[in-house]
Amino acid sequence: MKIIYATTLALALAACAQAPVQQPPAVPMADSFRDIPAGWADANAKTPLMPADWWTMYQDPQLDALEQQLIANSPDLASALARYKQAQAATGVLRSAESPQLGASLNGQRIRQSDLKPLRGATSPAEYNSGTLTLDFGYEVDLWGRISKQVSAGEAQERAANADLAAARLSLQIQLADALLALRGADADIKLLRETEAAYKRQADLMTQRHDGGTASGLDLARAETQLESTRSLLRQRQAQRSVQEHAVAALVGANAASFTVAPAPDASFTAPVVPVGLPSQLLQRRADIAAAALRVAAASDQVGVARTALFPSLTLGVQAGLQSSNFDQFARVSNLFWAVGPTIAVSLLDGGRRKAQIASAEAVLDEAGQRYRAVVLTAFQQVEDQLALLNNYDEAARFDHSAADAARRALDLAKKRYDQGAASYLEVVTAQTAYLQARRSELDLTTRYRQAGVQLVKAVGGGWSA
Incomplete structure (x- = not known):
């Protein structure tokens, strides 16, 4: 009857020690994303799965x-991989506590006792040998689930680190694609500015000839030279920006910026595929950072259970055995054998509130992990909606920009004709040329931003889909 009572009490205490499994906090959901561009595929329908090397779709x-x-x-990717390996090793350390521990020690000494040593026997020698071989076996019985909770928390942290690695890999890949798009945009802008510089140079030479011939005023020549020099300045500034962007690409791919180059490709096409976007709830399964945040909530929940088990006794089964002798020549004899067997029960009786404070700390960490999860999820939804809104509006703006560039081109042609016919001043030509250059550069810049928004959407939805 006493055994039954003791067993029941132990089970009751074990139940009290376990913290309830904490689920990630609820996040408000919508039925669908709001700004999905017309004609885009539904991710819930039968659409091709995006490959792991998602960039190949471009x-x-x-x-x-x-x-x-x-x-x-990439050194950044290598460091993320190293952090994951650290988490793996830490989990291995925690798992080791589930297994028995066996240690051995061997000690051999020549000892000289003090003549005035207290309680020294009259026949005790002043000098003697001491040899000891000891084997220690220990095993902690996981009565309250402390060890299993620690292992569970470690495994959750390991999986979170693996998700962090995936998120870091995707983030770096997106940064590279974004930087290359910026580089392509700079190439196209540089090509336009060089063509404009050449046109303005021919125009300035012609204006110089007319001025020398008395058919053009000094004001018209100054305006032509101003346009030429301003365009040259814009070209040099854009070339400097391209160099900085090229250096950023070099750092991303782990190359030395001094010897790294990306060949200019102003006319390179960048195919923008249709990216399927499904329900917001699917985003929770796609994004690695959301998975990592949820796993850290689970790990923090387990740590609350670990902290609560400190309120209860620990039970360790121990065995110690070995050989001990003062005669090294006859060390390995049965008569020199010693051993000790018995359990150890340890409990803290007075700690000044330390364990309760540790429980409160673990619960606060759990609350923090839950709120971090909410923040990550809400940020993910924001990022998707941001990129969808940009794509929708940039697509429409691109049509307006293209129309504006066409209109500016027609205005420039008319201004040149009017100037050649003497019906307008050269200022009208300069104004039309400036407006046309600005319209063309705005069109190129918007094309780059539209493409970058598409790449950022790939990141926002987690880089791809799984069945």
Whole structure:
């Protein structure tokens, strides 16, 4: 009857020690994303799955090569992998507590006792040998689930670190694609500025000839020279920006910026595929950072259970055995054998509130992990909606920009004709040229931003889909 009572009490205490499994906090959901561009596919329908090497859908050989170089050489990606390996090793350390521990020690000494040693026997020698071989076996019985909770928390942290690695890999890949798009935009802008510089140079030379011939005023010549020099300045500024962007690509792929180059490709096409976007709830399964945040909630919940088990006794089964002798020549004899067997029960009786404070701390960490999860999820939804809104509006704005550039081109042609016919001043030509250059540069810039928004949407939805 006493055994039954003791067993029941132990089970009751064990139940009290376990913290309830904490689920990630609820996040408000919508039925669908709001700004999905017209004609885009529904991710819930039968659509091709995005491959792990998602960038191949852009059909850009240069991007393919750079992404592969990033995976092989990026120091940031290598450090993220190292952090994951640290988490794996930490989990291995925690799992070791589930197994018995066995240790051995061997000690051999020549000892000289003090003549005035207290309680020294009259026949005790002043000098003697001491040899000891000891085997220690220990095993902690996981009565309250402390060890299993620690292992569970460690495994959750390991999986979270693996999700962090996936998120870091995707983030670096997106940064590279974004930087290459910026580089392509700079190439197109530089090409436009060079063509404009050449046109303005011919125009300034012609104006110089007319001025020398007395058919053009000094004011018209100054305006032509101003346009030429201003365009040259814009070109040099854009070339400097391109160099900085090229250096950023070099750092991403683990190359030395001093010897790294990306060949200009002003006319390179960057195929923008239709990205399927499904329900907001699917985003929770796609994004690695959301998975990592949820796993850290689980790990923090387990740590609350670990902290609560400190209120209860620990039970360790121990065995110690070995050989001990003062005669090294006859050390390995049965008569020199010693051993000790017995359990150890330990409990803290007075700690000044330390364990309760540790429980409160673990619960606060759990609350923090829950709120971090909510923040990550809400930020994810924001990022998707941001990129969808940009794509929707940039697509429409691009049509307006294209129309504006066409209108500016027609205005420039008319201004030149009017000037040649003497019906307008050269200022009208200069104004029309400036407006046309601004319209063309705005069109190129919007094209780059539209493409970058598409790449950022890939990141926002987690880089792809799984069945």
